[in-house]
Amino acid sequence: MNSSRPNESRPNQSRQTASYLSKRLAAAGLRPVTRFGQNFLIDLNLVDLIARSAELQPTDVVLEVGTGVGSLTAKLADAAGAVLSVEIDTNLHQMASEELAGRPNVLLLQGDALRNKNSLRDDLMDHIRDAMGRIGEGSRFAVVANLPYNIATPLISNLLHETPSPDVIVVTIQKELADRMVAEPGTKDYGALSVWIQSVCRANIVRVLSPKVFWPRPKVDSAIIRLDAEPWKRAAIPDLKYFHETVRALFFHRRKFLRSVVISAMKGRLEKTEVDEILASLGHGQTSRTEELPVEEIHKLVEALRQAELKKQAS
Numbered sequence: 523m524n525s526s527r528p529n530e531s532r533p534n535q536s537r538q539t540a541s542y543l544s545k546r547l548a549a550a551g552l553r554p555v556t557r558f559g560q561n562f563l564i565d566l567n568l569v570d571l572i573a574r575s576a577e578l579q580p581t582d583v584v585l586e587v588g589t590g591v592g593s594l595t596a597k598l599a600d601a602a603g604a605v606l607s608v609e610i611d612t613n614l615h616q617m618a619s620e621e622l623a624g625r626p627n628v629l630l631l632q633g634d635a636l637r638n639k640n641s642l643r644d645d646l647m648d649h650i651r652d653a654m655g656r657i658g659e660g661s662r663f664a665v666v667a668n669l670p671y672n673i674a675t676p677l678i679s680n681l682l683h684e685t686p687s688p689d690v691i692v693v694t695i696q697k698e699l700a701d702r703m704v705a706e707p708g709t710k711d712y713g714a715l716s717v718w719i720q721s722v723c724r725a726n727i728v729r730v731l732s733p734k735v736f737w738p739r740p741k742v743d744s745a746i747i748r749l750d751a752e753p754w755k756r757a758a759i760p761d762l763k764y765f766h767e768t769v770r771a772l773f774f775h776r777r778k779f780l781r782s783v784v785i786s787a788m789k790g791r792l793e794k795t796e797v798d799e800i801l802a803s804l805g806h807g808q809t810s811r812t813e814e815l816p817v818e819e820i821h822k823l824v825e826a827l828r829q830a831e832l833k834k835q836a837s
């Protein structure tokens with residue numbers, strides 16, 4: 523006979539229902555704030571799954587963006603060496619601070635995780651580097667979060683430019699965005715984001731989540747995505763900023779042929795004849811399109827353009 527009692531084996535299960543959360547917020551005179559993307563996960567098994575999917579070690583330093591009431595933060599703190607969690611909402615930051623008080627490995631910051639679309643909040647990486655330095659050799663940098671959807675793309679993109687960049691990222695994002703991150707060439711979802719992510723990471727969708735596992739329910743499906751850094755890929759890109767900007771420019775006009783896309787991206791920097799020479803040397807014909815090019819071909823093209831620009835500047 524199975525004698526296990528549900529509340530013993532899953533002690534927190536009843537604590538994260540929609541009604542528990544709504545009562546808790548209401549008791550503090552609060553309601554979820556739509557503009558902050560406050561869709562809380564109400565299935566604690568999924569909170570567990572997010573934390574477990576990062577395979578955290580006691581030597582890991584975790585960044586969480588969007589502390590909320592601190593449910594995921596607590597799980598991360600149980601598994602990792604140090605957790606830095608940022609919350610924009612002053613009230614939630616206060617609630618989470620009370621909930622997580624007495625956990626010496628958790629640092630909660632209040633404010634926007636982004637300084638602007640192109641950069642992270644100033645002190646974020648200093649805190650991460652400090653914590654990694656304290657833990658010492660073997661410390662990994664992980665980002666684990668149920669992200670506010672409106673900042674998911676700039677946040678992940680900016681993090682991938684940082685030093686150190688995350689070794690692993692496990693986050694809940696809109697399914698549509700996750701589909702773009704893992705997309706293959708020639709598909710409708712394949713674009714600058716797919717190329718950028720797959721150029722520095724291995725990307726996998728861990729689980730698709732229906733709106734009903736959140737409170738309040740978002741309008742769209744979500745997905746837990748895992749990105750694993752592949753440092754050798756990153757090391758093979760001589761100028762990360764040039765690469766990222768050029769890839770974005772190459773996918774700017776999706777319907778045009780590659781030739782006209784490259785000509786307009788390189789306007790004022792390379793002549794048409796120079797572009798034609800580069801495309802011909804790489805075997806791209808008049809009817810090639812950017813969205814059909816595998817990631818490796820895009821690498822070759824961007825590097826050829828960069829070299830041509832450098833040569834021109836030097837002459």
Ligand SMILES: C[S@@+](CC[C@H](N)C(=O)[O-])C[C@H]1O[C@@H](n2cnc3c(N)ncnc32)[C@H](O)[C@@H]1O
Nearest residue numbers: 558561562563588589590609610634635668670
């Ligand atoms: C989807 S909720 C996740 C909350 C909680 N971690 C959970 O799993 O239920 C996203 C959280 O991010 C916070 N947030 C939104 N924009 C933010 C920003 N720019 N910087 C930091 N936190 C932000 C929201 O206030 C909200 O608490």
